Amino acid sequence: MDSPHRYWENGTDRDSEANRMVSPPPVLFEARALLFLRQDEPVFGPLDFHLDRGEILLVEGDNGSGKTTLLRVIAGLLRADGGSMHLDGQILDHDSAQGRLLLLAHQLGLKGDLSPLENLRVAVGLHGCREHITPRDALRNVGLQGYENEPVRQLSAGQKKRAALARLLLLPAELWLLDEPFANLDREGIALVNRVIERHAEEGGAALVTSHGAVTFLHGQPRRLRLAS
Template identity: 55%
Template structure:
């Protein structure tokens, strides 16, 4: 009786290597923050993958802005970990990977629209495929290049801040109340920008008081209450 050859297994019996799992663009574990010994939020844990948006909802005082400022490295958390593509989010890594859009536009009042963008791009870098003029067209500020930022309305200042975000090479956008001071057309502009960013392989965290009719694709929802507790993120679209 011939013994079977055990040196070579049938091709379909060989163990197949599993495909490598790409780490989440952003991962948060056990994140907590307090102010004057009172908890603001936490512990929080969630992950945001490339091509995904996380919509953070909650009333005033729930900790939405604080959460984004902690993620941006502007505030220090009491506990927890923040990782970007599997690496600890050290300051230099955050500077390259995160673009933060805060409540305040961060504009210089006596600089023109173009000069403000040139200044901000000099500080934070610029996506190679984009131009300042093109970004202004995207946000509806074409023709305002020479206007001083102090001459702009609140909505126009928000659009100028959005132009800066559009020019950023960072893959992760942190957007604090981006719909504030915008009309319905402006709200849809934000949604279009986020959708385009996700389609290009980016990701976004967006804080808001409420949901909007046309949320970005692949949106998940994180709800914060005033005691800092959260519901588990769930998929919205």
């Protein structure tokens, strides 16, 4: 990247990564001079960064530095005020790219009166499902066996988070946008998130993970994108 704004620093050996992925093209997502304003004040940006297939990018910044806003802009819930986003080298068109992006937000999007299984079935009905996995498998994988039919409202915060993580396992999306995926989770849950993200990267997906800077529980040395407040 020969952009004047180098918000990220290189942490992984990207050459070996690129060699492993011959086709399709390694760059999955790219943001060029991406800018978002609120009342004429920049919330973040202009930002230049890219994300290869099989890569995890850690988005760091203090509270209020625009991490969540960045994810919502990429997801298409907010409109960027400048710059452009590209998916597979094409300008990102949210109407046709829906389903390739998956957002795990603070509000998990689970219905409290429905069970985790019923919630997942709705998600599968909307998005479709990966091969060789059922909602029941996904719940077992995140350690919610025995809670399949409990109303989500009665689960603990960590268990709700796990139910939302099960959606990541099920739905066929390439680019994951994970907003503080480690919040509310115990040690085992943190290991689970790491496992889930790593497997997604091994299968050629990519993930943007936010963290408020103090600690990150991500394994290895992921590339970092630092948002200034």
